[in-house]
Amino acid sequence: MSDADERNNSGRKPLSLGGRSSGTVQQSFARGRQKSVVVEKKRKRPGPAGKDAATGKSGAPLTQKDKARAALAAKAKQLGLSEEELIKRQQAILRARSEQEERAAKQKVEEQARQAREDEERRALEDMRQREKEERQRREDDERRAVAEAEAARLAAEQAKIAKPAKKSAPADIEQPEEPSAKTPSRKADKTKDKAERGDTEDNRNILESMGGRVKSKKTAPGGDKAQPSRAKEPKRRQGKLTIQNLVEDDEGRQRSLASMRRAREREKQRRSQGGQARDKVAREVVIPEAITVQDLAQRMAERAADVVKFLMTQGQMVRANDMLDADIAELIVEEFGHTVKRVAEADVETGFISDEDPEESKKPRPPVVTVMGHVDHGKTSLLDALRSTDVAAGEAGGITQHIGAYQVVLKTGDKITFLDTPGHAAFSSMRSRGAQATDIVILVVAADDGVMPQTIEAISHAKAANVPMIVAVNKVDKPDSDPQKVLQELLQYEVFVEDMGGDVQAVPVSALKKTGLDELMDAINLQAEILELKANPDRSAEGVVIESQIDKGRGPVATCLVKRGSLKRGDIVVAGAQWGKVRALVNERGQQMKEAGPSLPAEILGLDGAPEPGEVFAVVDSEARARELVEYRERVKRDKAAAARTGGGASLEQMMAKLKSNEVQELPLLIKADVQGSAEAIIGALEKVGNEEVQAKIVHAGAGGVSESDVLLAQASGSPIFAFNVRANKQARDLAEKEGVEIRYYSVIYDLIDDVKGTLEGMLAPEKRETFIGYAQVLEVFNITKTGRVAGCRVTEGVVKRGCGVRLLRDDTVIHQGHLSTLRRFKDEVPEVRAGTECGMAFENYQDIQPNDVIECFEVEEIQRSL
Helix, strand or coil, X not given: CCHHHHHHHCCCCCCCCCCEEEEEEEEECHHHCEEEEEEEEECCCCCCCCECCCCCCECCCCCHHHHXXXXXXXXXXXXXXXXXXXXHHHHHHHHHHHHHHHHHHHHHHHHHHHHHHHHHHHHHHHHHHHHHHHHHHHHHHHHHHHHXXXXXXXXXXXXXXXXXXXXXXXXXXXXXXXXXXCCCCCHHHHHHHHHHHCCCCHHHHHHHHHCCCCCCCCCECCCCXXXXXXXCCCCCCCCCCCCHHHHHHCCCCCCCCHHHHHHHHHHHHHHHHCCCCCCCCCCCEEEECCEEEHHHHHHHHXXXXXXXXXXXXXXXXXXXXXXXXXXHHHHHHHHHCCCEEEECCHHHHHCCCCXXXXXXXXXXXXXXXXXXXXXXXXXXXHHHHHHHCCCCHHHCHHHXXXXXXXXXXXXXXXXXXEEXXXXXXXXXHHHHHHHHHCCCEEEEEEECCCCCXXXXXXXXXXXXXXXXXXXXXXXXXXXXXXXXXXXXHHHHXXXXXXXXXXXXXXXXXXXXXXXXXHHHHHHHHHHHHHHHXXXXXXXXXXXXXXXXXXXXXXXXXXXXXXXXXCXXXXXXXXXXXXXXXXXXXXXXXXXXXXXXXXXXXXXXXXXXXXXXXXXXXXXXXXXXXXXXXXXXXXXXXXXXXXXXXXXXXXXXXXXXXXXXXXXXCEEEEEEEXXXXXXXXXXXXXXXXXXXXXXXXXXXXXXXXXCECHHHHHHHHHHCCCEEEECCCECHHHHHHHHHHCCCEEEECCHHHHHHHHHHHHHHHCCCEEEEEEEEEEEEEEEEEECCCEEEEEXXXXXXXEECCCEEEEXXXXXXXXEEEEEEEEECCEECCEEECCXXXXXXXXXXXXXXXXXXXXXXXXXXXXXXX
């Protein structure tokens, strides 16, 4: 019995609350047990007026806004969201719905526009077809009219013929042959008549019937002359392949395409817009380079390339659109088509790279640029070290300067002087020349104990060629054997007149070691700079000259530049020779970063795409496109010059090939790597002077920077050693060189490099052969010896005969054989030599024609090693 039944049986009533409805629900449990549970439902009590339904609080009557808020809160609670989340969700739904409606409306508009366009095109197509139908109907009417007129004319002619009295009447049933009438129908009428006879149209059949059977049909009945009615035209079955020609011939089933209708409509609109008149031709200014293609020329003239080709064909030239034309022919074509010509050359790309001279009012004073020049080991770098209070010479190999250094010195007075230090070795002549061209003043350093030397004379020549003033610094006056006066007297031979001897060249005795005379030298430089009145405009784009360049590991290409005018800033686009780039950094000689470099200030530029050639002029351009254009033109010119040098040189290609085949020239391939570009250039110039017409050095590649793996691979392919000057190979390059068997030689002094190459070239020279006469022998008798051949019994008449020496066989004072002795015997014994007045036996190598009374001339050949 359940609990509810027990409660009912006990007479007790179940508990209940007033105003609540109750019910009983059976609840099931495990193992088949059940239980009745009383469930009561609370009835909602209506609240008093003015009481909030949501909160149960009394207040003012609910507004529409409050009801909406309450509904929103209830819905958010039902969905398990906050009111803000529900609001955002509803806003997103509304946004998506509005976007969908906008897309639908847009698609509807586009569909309507597309439908309108299709309707318009369909109407235009129908109109076009209607016009074509009307035109075809009009042509048929004209043809029928022409046929009728021709037939009427023929009938009139026949009637006129019948009206005349006939000589002899013919039977009525025999058809009389027709005579040609005076008015014969035209060819078009005859063709139309034939068409009518074939029974193509109903009207033509009516015309034939009205003629009364006078014109017979091709198909007649067997029993009479009356024409049978023609059958309706049936579509013929297509036979054979379906070709374009068959489709074109089938006019009835062929219609114009929609694209053709559009083009026709566009032409009609254009004709109407122009009023039916042809548009006027526009005359243009056409820029013509040195060579241009037909297609490009037509585009510049705004003409069709086919028209240009047709014009050239009428002139007797068969060309295509991609063929090249020279400037003269292009100019004639442009003038013929009614345009004006503007001729430009390929070299015009250089125009504007170096601007004109600045106005005087924009110039400001600038520091002087001084170049120190002189013979090797005369103390140039030591003098500059004394001025800069540094010790650059201690870091130089061999105690000599082997590349240009650029420095700026600030004096105690605040004045600035830029110094350029140049090498003194003979191989660096081009470097000294560049230094003289980039300078304002030249300091000629002459050692007081050595005097004027070859490189001193060369420096004087460079200074005079550059037309720059000179100051003579007589160095090493502190030595006991110095004689400054002797140096000044020697300079007179080279037209260098100092002030003490009535000239205008300042001469200052100095000692770099003792640091004496330096103030007088600075005063002389300042005085000369004041006379020159050096000025430049700093407020413009920079221009200058490249002093030196190199490939630095970690920094890439580095160019040492001297700014002549303007200011060079970071971010400027610079073109230097065949290299260009954006300036990433400016570094002075002390390694300090600079924001800009003004006039007469040397600086290292980072950011170029390669190491430019020393001596090249650099300038700032306005855009990268302009820089690429300049560089491409210069590289193209450089390639053309190199190709001309390889194939030219004053000899034809046949002569060069013949010279190589005969091995007249032996080349020593070399690969040069140097620390700076100027050193590589100097080494190349020195090696070119070492060879002669038989042997010479061939530079496979020369550049600045360390030895890399690509250099080793190039050397291995060309079979050349690598000469590294003041640079080293990295580990990968060393391992690869050892694996491939490539020799790498390291040098720090240019003397050693040149001497090694010279010694190698001398070893390649063929030794000189010198012939020395040693004696004569007279042939007395000739004997035939078994296993030996013919042996001459001789008497030595002069000198001596040696075994293995060279011999010439003379017969009647004519040389008939030249060779070597194979046998020299005295009696039965082999002897090394036989002297005059002694008899002996001789046999020649590979020669048997010996006769008595022949004379044998004996000589020795000595090989002498040649030198360059």
